[in-house]
Amino acid sequence: MIGRCTRLLLSLFLASLMLAACDSDQAAKDAAGKAPPPGVLVAKVGRRSITDTFEYLGRTVAVKDVSLRAQVSGYLLERYFEEGSQIEIGQPLFKIDPSIYEAQVAAARGEVAKAEAALTRTMKDLKRYRELLKKQSVSQQKVDQAESDKLQAEAELVAARATLKKAETDLSFTLVKAPIGGRIGRALVSIGNLVGPQSGELARLVEMDPIYVNFNVSERDLLDVRQRLLKEGKKLGDNTIEVKLRLANKTIYPQTGYLDFIDNVVDPKTGTITVRARFDNPDRLLVPGLYVSAILGSNQRKTELLVPEPAVQEDQAGRFVMVVDPENRIERRRITTGRHVEGELVVKSGLEPGERVVVEGIQKVRPGMLVAPKETLLPGAGATPEANAEASRKQALQAGGETADPATTTEPKQGN
Template sequence: MPAHAMSERQLSTTRSSWFSRLPLPISVSSRCVQAEVLWAVLTLTLTGCEPAPTPPAQHELPPPSVIAVAAETKTIEEEARFVGRVVAVDRVELRARVEGFLKERRFQEGQAVAVGEVLFVIEPDQYQAVVKQREADLEKAKADAQNAEAQLKRGQELLDQKNIAQAKVDELQAAAAVAKASIAQAEAALTAARLDLSYTQITAPIAGRIGLSKLSVGNLVGPSSGVLATIVSRDPIYVQFPVTQRDLLAARRQIESKGGDPRKVVIQVRLPDGQLYAHSGHLDFVDVTTDRTTDSVTLRASLPNPEGLLVDGQYVGVVVQSGEPEAAILIPQSALQVDQQGLYVLIVDADNTARIRRVQTGQTKGAEIAITQGLNVGDLVIVEGTQGVTPGRLVKAAPPQKSETGTKP
């Protein structure tokens, strides 16, 4: 037998004997592992064949709630707005015209005073004494004049009898003339003294309200003491405001093109709290010169002021109505929105769907603004709740709630 065949037979016998010597638990363990793997594969396969669970359906969001108002037609006036200052028709600063100690103050600061009412009294004693002295001087001048006339008459009689020289008569005539002039001089001095005495009572030259007193009783006052108090008239009152030449010419042309009279332009005043003053007025003066630095002209309007709400020197808004009232579509200004294309509003159509409307605006009237293009009367315009609105989506529109005006118990 060949040697290599003998080797293969020995090798096979060796392998068989090696496998036969392996322990039995290893073989059983491998079969168990294979069974478990097979069972897992079958389980995954069967599970993968089942249909996937259906996800829960998403609930549709309700339409957003909004507040909408109908576009209405109202009357509106074309107007221009300026800033003006209230100016009293009459304003007087009271000053002392004679020197003396302030004796009385006969008014309450801020009260209304009438023409001729005594407001301050300066001690009059020294001026009364001067008046008496001037009265005595006048009586003396009259007596001297009477004596001079008598001397002249006697001299003329003697001249007729040729018992006196003509020169002496001429002297008597001159003395009579001087005596007569002394009377006029004494009368003028008495008038001046009485005038100074009257100046010790400082009276109101105009009717109005008097302001603060600058000096109290007991102070020495005189022409150099300055203003003692100020009186300003109250009703009527002026409002002055500057207007550029360009605006003035444009307003005149616009008013005249509508057949209006520029002199009958209605002027209204807006108070510092934003409310319109109850009384309107009219222009009564246009300045005759133009401010060279601003190219503006000062206009003045006269308004009644029975309640005294307008105070001299006060800043107010001036509203100039430049035309007759006209009808226009008005909506709340809060409804306006703006984007890169310009102004627009959101409206609610017949299907309760939000839509965009591009608009053009005009004059404002309080919290409302005129729409010159883009809206029709009756269109429902969204004024509140626009943050949650998407154009093309349904909305739930409701009218604005009216504020309760009743008083609580």
């Protein structure tokens, strides 16, 4: 009887615990259901007048790039420049020990003098034998031998002078001079080392002004350019096609360049062709090897639908945005985009003017979720991206008490 009562009490105790747990879960669900929707920053998609331009990834290349090397062997005695300085054409840069080459020049000059003396003697002999032949005092054979000796002496003089020229040239190579004007890099060989034609590069000298930018364009863009030139009756190289540069820090290079070369074949693997533009570089701001964006196009303007780049996400199926509908619920929308325009993307399909897209707080939302949107400016609507980002964070703070953490904000993937 006691055991049965004990089991009954234990069962009642466990049932009460389960009821308490269920009540706690229900309370938590009710509390979650009453939590305010997450705050996000949105921007309205709109049409804007933009120039008809295209951007291509390119790289700066020196017009003249010289690898300085020793042309003769010897110990390096002097260096006459500061690393990284501007060099004038013909300026002395390195000095190699000239002792051996000075001796070779002296010996070659002695051989020249010896050959000149031999030629003088043979010329006198020939003249004397010709006079004697007229008096029949010598045979014709003696005259012929004298003529042969003279010709041989002339040939030996030519050879001696050539040896002297080579010796003088080798001596001149002991003083390494700048073949072009430009900026020199660091010295790769220190004073006292034995250098020669096989010892490698001594230093590198590049011309900084002007400078080239090489980039690749598609077959379609190439045909558009050529057809436009034919239509306008212009030729490549006549400063007809302007090119602007966007640098790595997003600023526009102040000098305008011009297209001056198009390669003669299209790469069959990529379907692109190499194009080159030439830019003045008076301030030496550009250096060879920089990655830049070449902006190519006309001054004609057209109206396009634009979406901020931070709103565009990408997965294996393509690009998409998070749209906030009139009821403030999230909808995932697939879009097709075109080229980049100052922090925005041209929208080909998938969006309509006036629709709102999430630009900050994307990591906090899911399709169908209710949100508290706060509108911000488009990056291209008169303010810089940095100013808009700062304003957006302040608006989020005022709206929902939450700010987007820059360290956790999802960055859009960049596609081609």
